[in-house]
Amino acid sequence: MDRRGAEQPTWFRFLQIECDLAMTFIESARIHSNVQHSARSLGNARKALAEVQRGLTQPVARGLGEEEISFLEQRCTVIELALESFGVSN
16 A cells, blocks of 8 residues: 555654553553562553653644543553552653
8 A cells, every 4th residue: 555645643642652562561460460560560551651752742732632632641541540559650
């Protein structure tokens, strides 16, 4: 398929994917029986969360609307709470 004709994803969509990725890593950490693998997954979740938080530092420059900002802030809160359930703070 010709990529030139494909629509570029928005910054909001990128940050949404980062949120999904963080939650996937957290779920992965829950099912790992190996402590090292679990810790690696949690570290990756923290990195994904940090990327979203960086994206929210300049929302207007990134083209984020009020509803998108609110959505991403709520997702960050959910991710932070999930990380806290492991005793991990960001």
